[in-house]
Amino acid sequence: VTHHRRTILLTLAYDGTEYAGFQAQLNQRTLQTTLEEAIWRITGETLRVVASGRTDSGVHALAQVVGFRTTSKLPAEVFQQALNGSLPPDVVVLASTEAPHDFHPIRDAIGKRYRYMIHDGRVPDVFRRNYLWQYRWPLDAGAMHRAAQCWLGTHDFKSFQTHGSPRVTTIRTIREVTVTRSPPPDENLVTLEVEADGFLYNMVRVMVGTLVEVGRGSRAETWPAEVLASRDRRAAGMTAPPQGLFFVRVDYPPLPPMQMPP
Amino acid sequence: VTHHRRTILLTLAYDGTEYAGFQAQLNQRTLQTTLEEAIWRITGETLRVVASGRTDSGVHALAQVVGFRTTSKLPAEVFQQALNGSLPPDVVVLASTEAPHDFHPIRDAIGKRYRYMIHDGRVPDVFRRNYLWQYRWPLDAGAMHRAAQCWLGTHDFKSFQTHGSPRVTTIRTIREVTVTRSPPPDENLVTLEVEADGFLYNMVRVMVGTLVEVGRGSRAETWPAEVLASRDRRAAGMTAPPQGLFFVRVDYPPLPPMQMPP
Numbered sequence: 001v002t003h004h005r006r007t008i009l010l011t012l013a014y015d016g017t018e019y020a021g022f023q024a025q026l027n028q029r030t031l032q033t034t035l036e037e038a039i040w041r042i043t044g045e046t047l048r049v050v051a052s053g054r055t056d057s058g059v060h061a062l063a064q065v066v067g068f069r070t071t072s073k074l075p076a077e078v079f080q081q082a083l084n085g086s087l088p089p090d091v092v093v094l095a096s097t098e099a100p101h102d103f104h105p106i107r108d109a110i111g112k113r114y115r116y117m118i119h120d121g122r123v124p125d126v127f128r129r130n131y132l133w134q135y136r137w138p139l140d141a142g143a144m145h146r147a148a149q150c151w152l153g154t155h156d157f158k159s160f161q162t163h164g165s166p167r168v169t170t171i172r173t174i175r176e177v178t179v180t181r182s183p184p185p186d187e188n189l190v191t192l193e194v195e196a197d198g199f200l201y202n203m204v205r206v207m208v209g210t211l212v213e214v215g216r217g218s219r220a221e222t223w224p225a226e227v228l229a230s231r232d233r234r235a236a237g238m239t240a241p242p243q244g245l246f247f248v249r250v251d252y253p254p255l256p257p258m259q260m261p262p
Numbered sequence: 263v264t265h266h267r268r269t270i271l272l273t274l275a276y277d278g279t280e281y282a283g284f285q286a287q288l289n290q291r292t293l294q295t296t297l298e299e300a301i302w303r304i305t306g307e308t309l310r311v312v313a314s315g316r317t318d319s320g321v322h323a324l325a326q327v328v329g330f331r332t333t334s335k336l337p338a339e340v341f342q343q344a345l346n347g348s349l350p351p352d353v354v355v356l357a358s359t360e361a362p363h364d365f366h367p368i369r370d371a372i373g374k375r376y377r378y379m380i381h382d383g384r385v386p387d388v389f390r391r392n393y394l395w396q397y398r399w400p401l402d403a404g405a406m407h408r409a410a411q412c413w414l415g416t417h418d419f420k421s422f423q424t425h426g427s428p429r430v431t432t433i434r435t436i437r438e439v440t441v442t443r444s445p446p447p448d449e450n451l452v453t454l455e456v457e458a459d460g461f462l463y464n465m466v467r468v469m470v471g472t473l474v475e476v477g478r479g480s481r482a483e484t485w486p487a488e489v490l491a492s493r494d495r496r497a498a499g500m501t502a503p504p505q506g507l508f509f510v511r512v513d514y515p516p517l518p519p520m521q522m523p524p
Binding site for chain 1 (some may be wrong): 274275277322342346351352356385386387388389391393
């Protein structure tokens with residue numbers, strides 16, 4: 001009787017350093033397995049969680065959304081507290097809520113936002129070594145910002161996709177992309193923020209690997225537009241390392257009011 | 263012929279999470295051993311480094327000063343670059359310089375500064391879990407600041423010393439002590455900064471463990487003065503955990519100009 005299964009949504013922050021990514025893999029510590037085990041300890045159910053977007057090994061999340069279906073009668077809010085008492089210290093549940101029965105975290109997403117942090121100081125930052133890309137050359141953040149604006153709007157981003165699961169289409173719409181240098185005392189930090197209706201596999205990391213070529217002065221500001229037009233991964237820069245990448249947010253349409261249980 | 267041995271000073275930042283403190287211990291990963299091995303890889307010398315102040319397991323440093331004597335002819339500045347190529351990613355040399363032959367990092371120190379960071383938000387910060395004390399109750403930072411001012415000046419701080427190596431005297435002079443709450447978006451962060459001519463073993467951590475009792479409202483603002491007057495460790499609060507503590511800085515008198523080699 002499926003109407004007794006409720007859909008619970010968790011908003012999570014996690015430090016991805018010690019995980020082999022979100023998705024369950026044999027004999028690896030993953031966020032999916034960690035979460036499913038924590039839920040099992042609370043409800044006794046062996047179930048499957050689904051993330052709005054899988055993150056790779058070493059990639060972090062500020063507000064990932066994860067859904068699962070449960071027969072538990074626990075109020076949705078109680079999952080936050082109970083899971084935070086059970087999860088390891090590098091994962092935290094920021095919120096838990098109930099969603100309509102037919103809600104799906106991947107299918108219903110209408111937008112996502114990522115952040116990528118680069119440190120171009122001469123001396124590495126030991127305290128954030130797992131949260132940024134320590135880059136060897138000084139970067140011109142203004143040039144990177146201007147160069148990135150050619151990606152705004154709807155384009156075929158095939159050049160920025162690496163060997164991932166095949167997608168129906170490589171066309172995406174970028175709504176905002178900015179590159180900024182932080183003010184002192186964090187003036188060695190260069191941050192990319194990008195928001196789109198969705199992303200291809202490794203898309204943000206290839207974008208960053210392309211923009212640093214402009215930032216260090218070895219490519220012109222017009223080059224990223226040429227890379228885009230080429231529709232060829234080999235034309236783009238390297239895939240930036242995972243630890244600088246943060247899944248910032250996923251957006252959904254306003255959820256309808258919850259149905260009352262029968 | 264000792265005049266061929268030069269004294270090199272390193273300024274270090276390190277993340278103490280993965281170390282059993284600064285001081286060498288059998289079969290433990292310590293900062294002292296890590297540094298001495300890195301120097302050995304560069305100069306071939308088996309030598310001893312001396313820190314201005316030892317830090318405990320889990321305690322961090324923003325600018326620790328470490329000295330050693332070497333027969334190496336390498337220019338002092340070269341040690342920074344060479345060591346940074348050899349040290350693990352949680353230790354970095356911020357500067358290297360030559361000091362007068364008779365300089366001693368402990369004896370010549372005239373002041374030290376520590377920082378302690380507490381997070382009193384309802385939801386833990388997964389990205390800084392190794393750099394702050396996650397506190398269970400909301401804190402009144404203003405009350406903590408006012409309560410701490412009784413420690414300013416020269417006092418016997420015996421109440422704030424735990425089982426350490428015996429000191430000649432437990433009298434110290436505190437020059438500045440502040441407790442502040444950060445502005446948004448970091449409003450869950452409460453930071454203590456304290457500067458003194460020197461510190462007793464665990465002194466800052468016992469001070470913090472005492473101040474949080476005031477901050478959460480279970481002790482009056484006048485209580486830390488009573489603890490000080492008691493000269494009894496049992497009168498004070500708990501020893502706050504190590505991971506919130508940062509060795510910020512050590513001060514020396516202006517160094518005399520270097521003697522030219524003979």
